[in-house]
Amino acid sequence: MAPRAKIVCYFDIVSPYSYIGVKLLNRYKTLWNNVDVELEPVFLAGIMSGSKNQPPATVAAKGSYMAQDLDLVSATTGIPYSFPSQFPIMTVSVMRLLIVIKKHAADKYDQCIEKDEYWARDHDIAQKDILLAALAPILGTSKVEEYFQMTSEKDIKQQLIDNTNKALDVGAFGAPTFIVQKAGSDEEKMFFGSDRFELMSTFLGVPYPGLAFKNKSKL
């Protein structure tokens, strides 16, 4: 079998650019046949404190720039987006739940991550009932309850800490952070942000279809 490239994406759904980055990566991977993609939940606050960084919205000018920037990203990519009335929210239980789903319902993991409850529908997924209602149509009501119970297990909590530390170890200071490894080589590079896909494509030698890319058949 031909060697495959790999992209690991560290994301936290509290971050609007993570929401965009994951959706774009899931679109591009349909085009990049020889690239394996791994979506790894992290706790962004842990990355901020571990790298001694500050969330950008704590600087007023960055916060208002981000709001305009995200509107234009949404218009260009067609990814639905509307700034939620509650921000930031505590996403630790959401990210733990995604770890459980990745472990126990891997085939439904991407679909759960792709939900736009928070970043397009203003649903506060930090609230357990809202979170479970969002995922029940994908996982079923009893399974989603069962998985949520598992978020308090020690190994699930530890996995989120481990993912966050792994991201810090490779130099992450924010989200989304991508670790991109060339096919058949140990050469890898870190990219920060949902706006780095063109550079990732150059690094991997794969086509860059542009921000408006949605569907391979429409290229």
Ligand SMILES: N[C@@H](CCC(=O)N[C@@H](CS)C(=O)NCC(=O)O)C(=O)O
């Ligand atoms: N230009 C990047 C911005 C990404 C970004 O600002 N991410 C935030 C979280 S939503 C962050 O972690 N920022 C850290 C920093 O800017 O140092 C993009 O388009 O994705």
